[in-house]
Amino acid sequence: MEQGIVSPREGQQFDVCLAKASRYCSDRDRCEKEIRRKLNEWHCPVLIHDQIIGRLKLEGFLDELRYAKNYCRGKFRMNGWGRVKIMASLLQNGISKSMIHEAFGEIDDDGYQASLKDILEKKWKVTGGQGIVRRNKTAVHAISKGYEASLVYVMLNQIIRQ
Numbered sequence: 247m248e249q250g251i252v253s254p255r256e257g258q259q260f261d262v263c264l265a266k267a268s269r270y271c272s273d274r275d276r277c278e279k280e281i282r283r284k285l286n287e288w289h290c291p292v293l294i295h296d297q298i299i300g301r302l303k304l305e306g307f308l309d310e311l312r313y314a315k316n317y318c319r320g321k322f323r324m325n326g327w328g329r330v331k332i333m334a335s336l337l338q339n340g341i342s343k344s345m346i347h348e349a350f351g352e353i354d355d356d357g358y359q360a361s362l363k364d365i366l367e368k369k370w371k372v373t374g375g376q377g378i379v380r381r382n383k384t385a386v387h388a389i390s391k392g393y394e395a396s397l398v399y400v401m402l403n404q405i406i407r408q
Contacts, residue, residue, distance in 0.1 A: 263290035264298050271307035275316050279340040281308060314341050314349035322353050326361060329353070331392020359401070362393050366402050381406065 263285060270276065270284055278299055285295050302308035314336055321327040321335070329350060336346050369384045381402060388398045 259291060260294050260297065263288060263294060264301055267298055267302055268305070268307055271302060275313040276308065277310055277313050277339045277341060278308065310341055311345050311348065314345050315352045318346075318349045319352045322358070322361070326365060326391055328362070328388070328392030328394065329358075330394060334392075359397075362388060362397065363401055363405070365391060365393075366398070366405055370402075370405060 266288055267281055267285065271281070281299060281302065282295060285298065286292075290298070299308065317336060318332055321332050327335075332350075333343075333346050336349070337343070341349075365388050366384060369387045370380070373380050373383045373387075375383060385395070385398050385402055388402075389395050
């Protein structure tokens with residue numbers, strides 16, 4: 247078959263796969279990687295994946311910047327993740343660094359620092375040990391949540407001095 251000519255069967259598959267993908271995207275924001283994974287699970291022909299993705303973008307079902315912004319907001323507010331962990335997760339989902347940096351605008355710097363301070367203070371209170379051991383356990387906890395190590399140690403030193 248010539249390229250660009252779609253058989254009736256392929257046209258039906260396209261319509262079915264597009265309808266499924268549209269419903270899947272209307273549930274919540276999705277990234278392109280999630281859509282491609284679902285299209286494979288639904289056994290949609292690989293030849294029509296790009297067409298479906300293009301149509302979803304055209305119709306507003308798929309917008310990776312909107313996805314990245316919502317992801318940043320949600321992971322920061324609901325899970326208490328820091329920028330490092332959010333960035334790693336978004337990169338894994340195929341989101342570009344420029345979009346990620348634009349999406350980080352959704353996280354207020356004052357709120358970010360207040361969240362880190364709260365995490366550090368809570369962990370400091372419940373952590374046992376003395377001196378450097380207690381300090382490192384507290385710092386590792388915040389770093390594992392995705393906060394920048396340099397910021398963690400600066401803020402932790404402020405908390406310890408209080």
